[in-house]
Amino acid sequence: AQKVTQAQTEISVVEKEDVTLDCVYETRDTTYYLFWYKQPPSGELVFLIRRNSFDEQNEISGRYSWNFQKSTSSFNFTITASQVVDSAVYFCALNSWGKLQFGAGTQVVVTP
Amino acid sequence: NAGVTQTPKFRILKIGQSMTLQCTQDMNHNYMYWYRQDPGMGLKLIYYSVGAGITDKGEVPNGYNVSRSTTEDFPLRLELAAPSQTSVYFCASSSSSSGANVLTFGAGSRLTVL
Numbered sequence: 001a002q003k004v005t006q007a008q009t010e011i012s013v014v015e016k017e018d019v020t021l022d023c024v025y026e027t028r029d030t031t032y033y034l035f036w037y038k039q040p041p042s043g044e045l046v047f048l049i050r051r052n053s054f055d056e057q058n059e060i061s062g063r064y065s066w067n068f069q070k071s072t073s074s075f076n077f078t079i080t081a082s083q084v085v086d087s088a089v090y091f092c093a094l095n096s097w098g099k100l101q102f103g104a105g106t107q108v109v110v111t112p
Numbered sequence: 113n114a115g116v117t118q119t120p121k122f123r124i125l126k127i128g129q130s131m132t133l134q135c136t137q138d139m140n141h142n143y144m145y146w147y148r149q150d151p152g153m154g155l156k157l158i159y160y161s162v163g164a165g166i167t168d169k170g171e172v173p174n175g176y177n178v179s180r181s182t183t184e185d186f187p188l189r190l191e192l193a194a195p196s197q198t199s200v201y202f203c204a205s206s207s208s209s210s211g212a213n214v215l216t217f218g219a220g221s222r223l224t225v226l
Contacts, residue, residue, distance in 0.1 A: 009152070033211040045202065045217040052212065091154055098143065098209030099170070102154030 002027045004094050006103035013082050013110055021077040021106045023092030029053075032096040034068065034075045039089040039105070048090075051075065082110045114138050118203050118218035125193040125225045133188040133221050135203030143206045144186040145170075145215065146178065148199040155202060161186055162209065193225045 003026040013019050025034065036048040049059065051068050059066045063083075067076045079086050087110045092103040119134045137144065142163045147155040147170075157170030161180040175197055177189040186205075190197055201221045206213040 004154070006154075031211070035214070043200070043220050047214050050212065050214060093154075095211040095213075098206070098211060098213070099157060099160070100145075100155075100204075100215060102147075102156075104152065104154045 002029075002094055002096060002101045004092055004101055004103035006092055006106050008106045009104075010107040010109065013108070015084060015110055015112050016081050019079050019082050019086075019108060019110075021079075021090050021092075021108070023075045023077065023103060025073050025075065025092070025094045027094060027096055029096040032094060035093040035095065035100070036066065036075075036077050037091045037093060037102075039091065041088070045091075048077075079108070082108075084110050084112055086110050116203055116205055116216050116218035118201075118221050120221060121219065122222050123224070125190075125223065127193060127195065127225060129193050130189070130191050131193065131223075132190075133201055133203075133223070135186045135188065135218060136184050137186075137203075137205040137216070138184065139205060139207070139216065140183060141205035141207050141216070142183065143209055143213075144180065145204045145206075146176070146186070146188045147202045147204065148172065149202060149220075150199050158188065158201075190223075195225050197223065198225045199223060 005024045038046045063080045089105045091105045094101045116137045145160045146158040159178040161167045203218040204215040
């Protein structure tokens, strides 16, 4: 069985603070993919990043960075110098054999 | 290029009524999915299809039916609406079943059952 756990329900920060979102997953598969999606207040789902199980390199894209650690089954996401536009729900997801399993999401609230 | 289009965006139903959520994609994707999102929860898979004429149950299929007569369309039918089906529904598609594929999501359909 697959499972994705996002233990943080909501995180509130003041603009320019960094925020880290935790994601822990469970799977018995050796090949799998991990994703992060953003859901802004408008409701659509926006793809942010994909990482396969064989690639543990961390990745940085602008103010976003991701830390994948297979040993702890974690795929954490950090927003550096947060902005109000980062306010959204962020979902971590695990895909194995084509079916995407989502975590419950973390609501990020960035106040000016 | 419209991507994945869902209609309606909003709908209010009375208990026991039936309705169909429409989903169409113009990317010639074989794989299509229906998810529901409840408040404070992640998305849960209702049904999926690997091609025209082929559908299968996901994690939460009870109370729903689907059909896939064409590659483009994947409607979701609620036969006897119940308050527990109040949710936001997302349709998605992908070009293959590979776990690497990024799903393209529609904008969502918010359904309220009273």
